Amino acid sequence: METYTAMRHFADSWGLLAMTAFFIGAVIFTLRPGAKQAAKDAANIPLKDD
Template sequence: METYSFLRHLADSWFLLAMTLGFLALCVWAFRPGSRAMHQDVASSIFRNDDRPAADDPAQPRKEA
């Protein structure tokens, strides 16, 4: 078997399988049950140094317009 055919066979079968398994593993890791708090923390990190209180902060009274 020549080199090109061998590498093409590997890319068509085993590397595709490895990439699919890697993708599924990353999806499971990102959506695992214990990661919600970490994702919430990262999502709100851009507001940490904000001078204004958060709009959904229950400790702050809302101003009526």
């Protein structure tokens, strides 16, 4: 039961911080300059001729 309590406290503090940092990083990565062209290029891959 002690392991559960320790993991619960970790998830409530550092786990939440890690998930928040990951979310902010994903948003920044998506909205960075140059992301629009990279997304367009990736979206057009199936339409390219060989």
